[in-house]
Every structure is written in C-alpha cells, then in structure tokens.
Amino acid sequence: TQLLEQSPQFLSIQEGENLTVYCNSSSVFSSLQWYRQEPGEGPVLLVTVVTGGEVKKLKRLTFQFGDARKDSSLHITAAQPGDTGLYLCAGHNYGGSQGNLIFGKGTKLSVKP
Amino acid sequence: EAEVAQSPRYKITEKSQAVAFWCDPISGHATLYWYRQILGQGPELLVQFQDESVVDDSQLPKDRFSAERLKGVDSTLKIQPAELGDSAMYLCASSLELSFHNEQFFGPGTRLTVL
Numbered sequence: 241t242q243l244l245e246q247s248p249q250f251l252s253i254q255e256g257e258n259l260t261v262y263c264n265s266s267s268v269f270s271s272l273q274w275y276r277q278e279p280g281e282g283p284v285l286l287v288t289v290v291t292g293g294e295v296k297k298l299k300r301l302t303f304q305f306g307d308a309r310k311d312s313s314l315h316i317t318a319a320q321p322g323d324t325g326l327y328l329c330a331g332h333n334y335g336g337s338q339g340n341l342i343f344g345k346g347t348k349l350s351v352k353p
Numbered sequence: 354e355a356e357v358a359q360s361p362r363y364k365i366t367e368k369s370q371a372v373a374f375w376c377d378p379i380s381g382h383a384t385l386y387w388y389r390q391i392l393g394q395g396p397e398l399l400v401q402f403q404d405e406s407v408v409d410d411s412q413l414p415k416d417r418f419s420a421e422r423l424k425g426v427d428s429t430l431k432i433q434p435a436e437l438g439d440s441a442m443y444l445c446a447s448s449l450e451l452s453f454h455n456e457q458f459f460g461p462g463t464r465l466t467v468l
Contacts, residue, residue: 244395273456282357282444282459283396328395332455340386340409341457343395 243267244331246344253319254352261314261347263329270333272312273341274303277326319351355379357460359445365466371433374463377426378447384408386457387420387430388444396444402428435467 245264253259263272271290275283287296289305289312296303300323302315316323326348330341358377366372378385383404388396399418401409404425413420417436422428432439442464446457 271455275459280462280464282359282446282462285456285458288456330395340398340401341455343397345393345395348393 244329244342244344246327246329246347248347249345250348250350252350252352255320256318257351259316259319259349261316261327261349262311263313263344264311265331266310267331267333268309269331269342270309271331272305272309273330273332274312274314275328275330277328277346278324283326283328316349319349321351321353324349324351357445357447357458359460359463361463362461363464363466365468366435367468368437369434371431372435372465373432374430374443374445374465376428376430376445376460378428378445379458382447382449382458383425384448385422385428386446386448387428388446390442390444390462392441399430432465435465437467440465440467 247262271288273288274286276286277283287303289303292307292309294305300317304313326346328343328346330343332341360375364372385402387399389399390396398412400413400420402422405422418432420430442462444459444462446459448455448457
C-alpha cells in the first residue's frame with residue numbers, strides 16, 4: 241500500500257516568517273500534486289511536479305520533487321494570513337490503481353497577522 | 354472559469370435516512386471521482402468513473418453506497434441508510450483523462466452531518 245506522510249501536521253506562525261512542509265513516501269510516484277484547502281471548501285490544485293529534482297515556483301511558494309520521486313517539499317517565503325489553510329500532497333502512479341491519487345493527511349497552516 | 358459543481362453544499366439528516374449528492378464535472382472531463390474526507394484527514398477515493406463506466410469502486414461500501422453516471426456527464430452518489438459514521442465532506446473531482454499527470458479539479462464539496 242502506498243502511503244504519503246506529511247509533516248508537520250500543524251503549523252502556527254507569524255506573518256512574515258518562512259516555513260517548509262514535507263511530504264514523504266517509501267514509494268516512487270509518476271507525479272506529485274500539491275493542493276490547498278480552505279475550511280468548508282474543496283482542495284485547489286497549486287502545482288504538479290513530475291521530474292525528479294524538479295523545482296517549481298508559484299509567487300512566494302517553492303515546490304521541489306525529490307530526486308528519487310519519493311518525496312516533496314513546499315517552502316513558503318514571508319507567509320501571509322491568506323496562506324492559511326490545509327496543504328495536501330497527493331501522489332499519482334501512472335498505470336497503478338487505475339490512476340487515482342494517494343493523499344497525505346495534510347498540514348494545517350495558520351498564519352497570524 | 355470552468356468549475357466542478359456540487360449540490361447541496363450542506364446536508365443534515367438522521368441516521369437510517371437516504372441522502373443523495375450531485376456532481377457536474379468540468380465540461381469535457383471524461384474522468385470523475387467521488388472522495389470522502391473526514392475532518393483532519395486527506396480525501397479518500399470512493400469511486401472513479403471513466404465516462405459512464407466504473408473504473409474503481411473497491412473502497413465504496415456497497416451495502417449502503419451507490420454511484421452512477423448514466424450519460425457520462427453528471428453523477429449522483431447515494432447513501433441508504435445513512436449511519437453516524439458517514440458524517441464527512443463528500444468531494445467530487447474531475448480530470449480531462451487518465452493521463453500521466455492525472456491533474457484533478459475538485460468541487461466545493463457537500464458537508465454531510467448524520468444525527
């Protein structure tokens with residue numbers, strides 16, 4: 241069974257601080273996606289990483305896929321209250337399990353003004 | 354901007370009653386997913402459709418849950434009878450096709466509370 245472990249589970253920081261969220265697995269994934277979910281809403285896709293070692297930037301968010309495609313990280317620079325939410329990573333293994341996504345349990349981020 | 358539509362947004366029911374959720378995927382998306390998300394957890398797949406066919410329903414509790422996508426467009430998920438443990442967020446997602454990346458786009462969800 242493929243599992244994705246996210247850490248930390250909870251993170252509470254002040255506006256302007258930097259943070260890193262981790263997503264780890266013992267399995268290799270074809271691609272990995274990061275979503276942000278606000279309370280009472282569905283997850284919103286932020287980015288997809290597909291190549292080992294790949295780095296993608298989305299404004300103040302930097303996403304990295306591990307060289308072996310087993311892990312990923314999300315780094316937020318100068319966090320703002322609008323970054324508050326549940327960050328989910330989801331792995332996809334093309335050709336396996338009919339192509340569904342395996343989700344981690346998420347990191348709940350709170351950024352205080 | 355194209356979005357996945359879901360209704361209702363909130364549903365409160367008593368145990369042993371029947372409930373139904375509706376989902377309309379992004380136009381042209383052949384693959385549709387229903388997920389259940391318990392508070393504090395990541396979404397877990399219940400059922401996956403490719404057009405009107407079920408591709409994966411291995412995690413669907415078939416004694417009480419059913420799902421259909423008759424014309425390969427919108428879909429309905431039903432629970433009968435509802436149990437206390439079914440209280441959760443039910444999410445629908447769609448993707449263009451079963452691709453290498455499988456980027457899925459989610460609707461706003463239906464929050465179910467079973468009393």
